[in-house]
Amino acid sequence: FCTKFKNTKMATNRTFTMIKPDAVANGHIGNILAMITNGGFKIVSLKLTQLTVADAKAFYAVHAERPFYGELVEFMSRGPIVAAILEKDNAVEDFRTLIGATNPAEAAEGTIRKAYATSIGENAVHGSDSDENAAIEGAFHFAGREQF
Numbered sequence: 001f002c003t004k005f006k007n008t009k010m011a012t013n014r015t016f017t018m019i020k021p022d023a024v025a026n027g028h029i030g031n032i033l034a035m036i037t038n039g040g041f042k043i044v045s046l047k048l049t050q051l052t053v054a055d056a057k058a059f060y061a062v063h064a065e066r067p068f069y070g071e072l073v074e075f076m077s078r079g080p081i082v083a084a085i086l087e088k089d090n091a092v093e094d095f096r097t098l099i100g101a102t103n104p105a106e107a108a109e110g111t112i113r114k115a116y117a118t119s120i121g122e123n124a125v126h127g128s129d130s131d132e133n134a135a136i137e138g139a140f141h142f143a144g145r146e147q148f
């Protein structure tokens with residue numbers, strides 16, 4: 001019983017990711033999940049889903065004043081995504097390293113965005129930027145019983 005709940009607080013060993021609509025549409029789900037697991041991350045929650053416009057607005061509310069907000073909301077709601085919670089020591093920071101810079105032109109060799117992002121907007125994957133946001137974003141997509 002208790003093992004199901006041991007990581008529900010701002011655990012430093014979990015992060016949240018989405019494979020974004022561009023990468024799903026381009027057939028990269030399998031290759032990106034392979035890069036994630038080969039990078040030492042364990043998948044503890046996983047689903048194919050789609051954000052409504054309202055979901056995308058809420059998920060990215062922190063960017064509401066940015067000039068690209070409308071474009072971002074339209075992009076993130078236009079097709080299926082893969083949502084996942086990942087586990088690894090130092091998960092948030094290590095996953096940001098694995099995905100690479102927001103702009104694929106600046107992303108390092110070997111990163112997911114270097115391999116699969118097509119622009120600064122359509123950049124293949126999301127990665128949480130803090131332990132607090134990882135917990136919030138994971139709970140946005142997964143009920144407690146879906147977090148293994």
Ligand code: GDP
Nearest residue numbers: 063068071072101102120121122123126127129
């Ligand atoms: P991230 O943490 O690396 O994902 O980057 P941010 O938190 O700064 O931005 C969130 C998301 O908004 C990015 O992953 C992109 O999908 C999108 N985005 C960021 N900057 C731009 C931009 O200049 N133009 C467009 N169209 N989208 C952007």
Ligand code: MG
Nearest residue numbers: 102127128129
């Ligand atoms: Mg961010």
